[in-house]
Amino acid sequence: MAILLLADHDNTALSEQTAKALTAALQIGRDVHVLVAGKNAKAAAEAAAKLSGVTKVLLAESDTLANNLAEPLAALIVSLSGGYDTLISAATSVGKNVMPRVAALLDVAQVSEIIEVQSADTFKRPVYAGNAIQTVQTTDAKKVITVRSAAFASAPEGGSAPVETITAAPDPGLSKFVRDAIATSDRPELTSAKIVISGGRALGSAEKFKEVILPVADKLGAAVGASRAAVDAGYAPNDWQVGQTGKVVAPHLYIACGISGAIQHLAGMKDSKIIVAINKDAEAPIFQVADYGLVADLFEVLPQFKEAL
Amino acid sequence: MKILVPVKRVVDFNVRIRVNPDGSGVDLSNVKMSMNPFDEISMEEALKLKEAGKAAEVIAVSIGPAKAEETLRSALAMGADRAILVETDDSVEPLAVAKILKGVVDAEGPGLVIVGKQAIDDDSNQTGQMLAALMGRAQATFASKVELEGGKAAVTREVDGGLQTIEIELPAVVTVDLRLNEPRYASLPSIMKAKKKPLEKKTPADYGVSTAARLKVLRTEEPSTRKVGIKVKSVAELIDKLRAEPGVL
Ligand SMILES: Cc1cc2nc3c(=O)[nH]c(=O)nc-3n(C[C@H](O)[C@H](O)[C@H](O)COP(=O)(O)OP(=O)(O)OC[C@H]3O[C@@H](n4cnc5c(N)ncnc54)[C@H](O)[C@@H]3O)c2cc1C
Ligand SMILES: Nc1ncnc2c1ncn2[C@@H]1O[C@H](COP(=O)(O)O)[C@@H](O)[C@H]1O
Numbered sequence: 001m002a003i004l005l006l007a008d009h010d011n012t013a014l015s016e017q018t019a020k021a022l023t024a025a026l027q028i029g030r031d032v033h034v035l036v037a038g039k040n041a042k043a044a045a046e047a048a049a050k051l052s053g054v055t056k057v058l059l060a061e062s063d064t065l066a067n068n069l070a071e072p073l074a075a076l077i078v079s080l081s082g083g084y085d086t087l088i089s090a091a092t093s094v095g096k097n098v099m100p101r102v103a104a105l106l107d108v109a110q111v112s113e114i115i116e117v118q119s120a121d122t123f124k125r126p127v128y129a130g131n132a133i134q135t136v137q138t139t140d141a142k143k144v145i146t147v148r149s150a151a152f153a154s155a156p157e158g159g160s161a162p163v164e165t166i167t168a169a170p171d172p173g174l175s176k177f178v179r180d181a182i183a184t185s186d187r188p189e190l191t192s193a194k195i196v197i198s199g200g201r202a203l204g205s206a207e208k209f210k211e212v213i214l215p216v217a218d219k220l221g222a223a224v225g226a227s228r229a230a231v232d233a234g235y236a237p238n239d240w241q242v243g244q245t246g247k248v249v250a251p252h253l254y255i256a257c258g259i260s261g262a263i264q265h266l267a268g269m270k271d272s273k274i275i276v277a278i279n280k281d282a283e284a285p286i287f288q289v290a291d292y293g294l295v296a297d298l299f300e301v302l303p304q305f306k307e308a309l
Numbered sequence: 310m311k312i313l314v315p316v317k318r319v320v321d322f323n324v325r326i327r328v329n330p331d332g333s334g335v336d337l338s339n340v341k342m343s344m345n346p347f348d349e350i351s352m353e354e355a356l357k358l359k360e361a362g363k364a365a366e367v368i369a370v371s372i373g374p375a376k377a378e379e380t381l382r383s384a385l386a387m388g389a390d391r392a393i394l395v396e397t398d399d400s401v402e403p404l405a406v407a408k409i410l411k412g413v414v415d416a417e418g419p420g421l422v423i424v425g426k427q428a429i430d431d432d433s434n435q436t437g438q439m440l441a442a443l444m445g446r447a448q449a450t451f452a453s454k455v456e457l458e459g460g461k462a463a464v465t466r467e468v469d470g471g472l473q474t475i476e477i478e479l480p481a482v483v484t485v486d487l488r489l490n491e492p493r494y495a496s497l498p499s500i501m502k503a504k505k506k507p508l509e510k511k512t513p514a515d516y517g518v519s520t521a522a523r524l525k526v527l528r529t530e531e532p533s534t535r536k537v538g539i540k541v542k543s544v545a546e547l548i549d550k551l552r553a554e555p556g557v558l
Contacts, residue, residue, distance in 0.1 A: 239470055292551070
């Protein structure tokens with residue numbers, strides 16, 4: 001039977017994470033339909049139709065689907081579930097919010113954040129902040145899965161799937177969208193960037209974070225990340241947090257600046273291809289995962305680094 | 310209004326766990342256990358709401374082995390009014406936890422359930438959303454701000470790209486993110502007082518829930534380790550090394 005992949009999008013653009021989750025979906029089965037639920041989301045549906053391997057795009061549009069509210073979105077997915085044996089999504093904030101609701105409505109145990117597909121019912125997933133990897137087999141007839149997108153390459157473009165318009169399920173009317181405060185940026189998205197530079201508590205203030213980290217990021221064309229300590233202190237916005245409870249990234253190059261390397265931070269970046277750590281404490285645990293460590297004051301060396309690029 | 314706060318006993322967040330070499334699981338003997346850090350944040354939020362006069366009673370509930378009583382005593386020491394231990398030695402998956410919690414909700418009728426966003430052992434991030442589904446009520450996940458007013462809650466959520474504010478009808482389930490509050494420490498007198506607070510014992514069967522696993526764990530292994538890196542002496546050397554790596558700079 002077919003697989004339903006929930007698209008992650010902002011109505012205008014499809015997030016890169018959908019193309020990564022598609023790669024995982026195609027390892028489970030060959031007939032993958034993408035669900036684009038939103039409002040005025042035609043552009044996102046067309047982008048999904050171009051992804052290679054997609055056999056159909058379902059476009060559901062309504063006011064109640066405009067903002068990814070969990071209750072109407074879950075109701076829609078459940079209404080479609082009869083035709084699918086696997087329901088899958090990238091583990092984005094939307095996927096993590098709605099898929100467990102779908103799973104419970106279908107009386108299915110969800111497999112969260114898979115990093116490898118072994119067969120159509122057997123997957124690898126990290127537990128304990130990535131310090132152990134479990135191989136789990138689902139015994140439910142239907143499978144509900146979220147995908148850690150950092151572990152999969154993006155499916156390429158090259159498809160031309162048909163887009164079918166479907167109607168939204170009735171809204172249970174339990175929640176209402178009030179407002180979004182979403183930052184727009186010209187920098188690449190954290191979870192799909194080739195290079196990520198992150199700052200920690202050592203930055204000391206939001207001003208210093210801006211002054212020292214951002215120019216290097218812009219010169220490298222990098223996305224910007226942060227440790228929890230930097231986010232909690234208000235030096236960086238919440239959605240920059242990398243780690244067990246933030247974003248998981250695996251870029252070609254990850255540069256950790258003034259970050260000690262707590263297990264919760266490592267959980268979000270230790271699968272990066274090359275890791276650079278800049279820290280003035282030679283004993284900092286971050287050096288245990290770094291390919292290249294520089295024991296130095298970041299305020300001195302980051303401006304030099306930028307000049308030398 | 311009652312607030313229900315589920316608290317899970319997990320390996321302390323500072324512990325570096327060890328995987329059994331035979332692939333059978335994680336070695337939890339003689340390891341420090343604590344309340345899941347997110348559940349401390351949930352408990353703090355519930356207590357704040359009670360202190361602000363928005364709730365009358367805060368009930369802590371844990372599903373787990375007899376030793377989960379320690380976790381519930383910590384919740385009582387923080388300030389919960391009473392506790393429920395649903396005792397089982399099985400490792401209970403989020404769906405079964407949610408079903409048991411639904412049973413507790415049916416018995417207690419809370420106006421709000423505040424759940425951690427994720428347990429730091431299984432890293433599932435499912436239970437709150439599943440409970441909301443089983444209750445047929447609204448969910449507001451990853452909360453960094455909660456305001457109760459007239460049978461509704463305005464919740465600011467941490468989402469990819471920034472923040473989203475939604476309004477939900479109560480009863481509902483809120484799951485908490487790290488930046489919602491700073492959990493309090495229990496004082497010595499309140500730890501002493503907690504020993505006398507009521508703690509009721511139940512079993513999953515009392516709620517008609519089977520804890521049989523739906524997911525078979527075939528193997529547990531160590532993650533692949535990284536090759537040992539080197540220290541560079543200068544920015545110039547760092548740049549040379551990075552330029553020598555194919556496709557990096
Ligand atoms: C439930 C839970 C979930 C968590 N989730 C996450 C998560 O998702 N992500 C995350 O990052 N953390 C997470 N944490 C927090 C984590 O445990 C650490 O507290 C946090 O990562 C520390 O941040 P830091 O490295 O910036 O700060 P610190 O540990 O304070 O390290 C600062 C480092 O900067 C160095 N330094 C200071 N000055 C300079 C200078 N001038 N130049 C160079 N180096 C300097 C110091 O030597 C030190 O190593 C979580 C914790 C818990 C309990
Ligand atoms: N055994 C349990 N007992 C009490 N609460 C639990 C239990 N398991 C999960 N929870 C709650 O559900 C949250 C999310 O857990 P999980 O879905 O396993 O990541 C936790 O932070 C707890 O609030």
